[in-house]
Amino acid sequence: MIAAEGLRKTYRTERGEREAVRSVDLEVAPGEFFGLLGPNGAGKSTTIGMLTTLVLPTGGSARVAGFDVVRQAREVRRRISLVHQSNAVDRELTVRENLEFRGRYWGVGRRAARLRADALLEQFGLGDHRDALFYQLSGGQLRRMVIARALVHSPEVLFLDEPTVGVDAHSRVHLWEVLRELHGQGQTIVLTTHNLDEAERLCRRAAIVDEGRVLACDTVEALVARAGGEVTVRATYDGPVDPAAHPPGRPRPGDRAHARGATVEVVTAQPEGLLGELIALGSAAGRRLLDVTTSRPGLESAFLALAGRTYRA
Numbered sequence: 249m250i251a252a253e254g255l256r257k258t259y260r261t262e263r264g265e266r267e268a269v270r271s272v273d274l275e276v277a278p279g280e281f282f283g284l285l286g287p288n289g290a291g292k293s294t295t296i297g298m299l300t301t302l303v304l305p306t307g308g309s310a311r312v313a314g315f316d317v318v319r320q321a322r323e324v325r326r327r328i329s330l331v332h333q334s335n336a337v338d339r340e341l342t343v344r345e346n347l348e349f350r351g352r353y354w355g356v357g358r359r360a361a362r363l364r365a366d367a368l369l370e371q372f373g374l375g376d377h378r379d380a381l382f383y384q385l386s387g388g389q390l391r392r393m394v395i396a397r398a399l400v401h402s403p404e405v406l407f408l409d410e411p412t413v414g415v416d417a418h419s420r421v422h423l424w425e426v427l428r429e430l431h432g433q434g435q436t437i438v439l440t441t442h443n444l445d446e447a448e449r450l451c452r453r454a455a456i457v458d459e460g461r462v463l464a465c466d467t468v469e470a471l472v473a474r475a476g477g478e479v480t481v482r483a484t485y486d487g488p489v490d491p492a493a494h495p496p497g498r499p500r501p502g503d504r505a506h507a508r509g510a511t512v513e514v515v516t517a518q519p520e521g522l523l524g525e526l527i528a529l530g531s532a533a534g535r536r537l538l539d540v541t542t543s544r545p546g547l548e549s550a551f552l553a554l555a556g557r558t559y560r561a
């Protein structure tokens with residue numbers, strides 16, 4: 249459904265050139281729920297911009313739904329939908345009219361557009377709000393409406409750029425459910441997110457992007473497996489500890505330890521004995537250990553293994 253090769257984008261600005269995307273290769277099969285993951289500024293929005301024909305690539309090529317994103321941009325646009333981070337809606341129209349209007353714009357017949365709008369509003373939990381105006385909706389409802397509207401003309405690929413940014417925790421979980429259901433119905437979805445937890449919950453395959461490059465592209469389980477079963481142990485003290493400090497007995501081979509302010513983070517495949525060592529580290533610095541958290545290997549560990557630094561969204 250999507251094939252990109254060596255996709256590149258350099259922005260020219262007053263302050264010189266900015267290589268937003270250096271080289272991106274991607275393949276997404278029909279029906280996949282695919283994630284483009286990475287910290288802010290990694291080049292995710294620019295990549296999705298090129299795949300949706302809004303940003304002209306500086307190099308490389310991409311085909312989406314069978315058409316070239318540069319030479320056949322119009323054909324691509326008819327077959328896809330993009331939901332931006334902002335909730336742009338027609339403020340004069342009701343929720344249902346917003347959907348119908350979008351359907352009509354894309355050539356869906358009047359009756360079909362209405363039926364499709366009603367079905368989508370039910371599916372997105374907005375059936376009772378079909379006659380509401382945008383200001384009568386909560387942030388989460390508005391977000392669901394914008395995504396529902398993007399589906400009225402049954403696009404082959406739905407692109408979502410950071411779909412849950414600015415959405416409260418409860419609405420986020422609701423939105424995840426709706427997206428999983430859409431995927432279950434066979435919808436191809438490409439999502440960008442800086443939230444690795446979101447990606448782990450939703451995507452089956454993902455590309456980890458950093459500084460304009462794809463560091464790895466695989467199933468989420470395979471990406472996590474690359475982290476090699478390491479756990480991240482985070483200790484918080486009642487005051488700053490020496491950034492160069494290591495718990496006594498550490499580092500063991502493969503360990504990575506960082507201290508920042510009152511927190512020490514150790515990524516290790518051998519956590520045995522670490523708690524005692526962290527207490528001893530605090531005592532040596534005259535600090536008391538307040539809290540220890542452990543996180544199982546996840547995409548965060550995968551990012552660390554691939555990029556060589558801790559993930560900061």
Ligand SMILES: Nc1ncnc2c1ncn2[C@@H]1O[C@H](COP(=O)(O)OP(=O)(O)OP(=O)(O)O)[C@@H](O)[C@H]1O
Nearest residue numbers: 259261266268286287288289290291292293294295
């Ligand atoms: N129109 C533009 N002109 C110049 N530089 C740009 C432009 N758009 C993005 N950039 C720069 O390109 C880099 C990649 O930005 P991009 O928005 O693609 O990243 P991102 O991973 O989507 O991050 P975010 O989630 O913050 O949008 C950033 O350094 C950004 O400042």
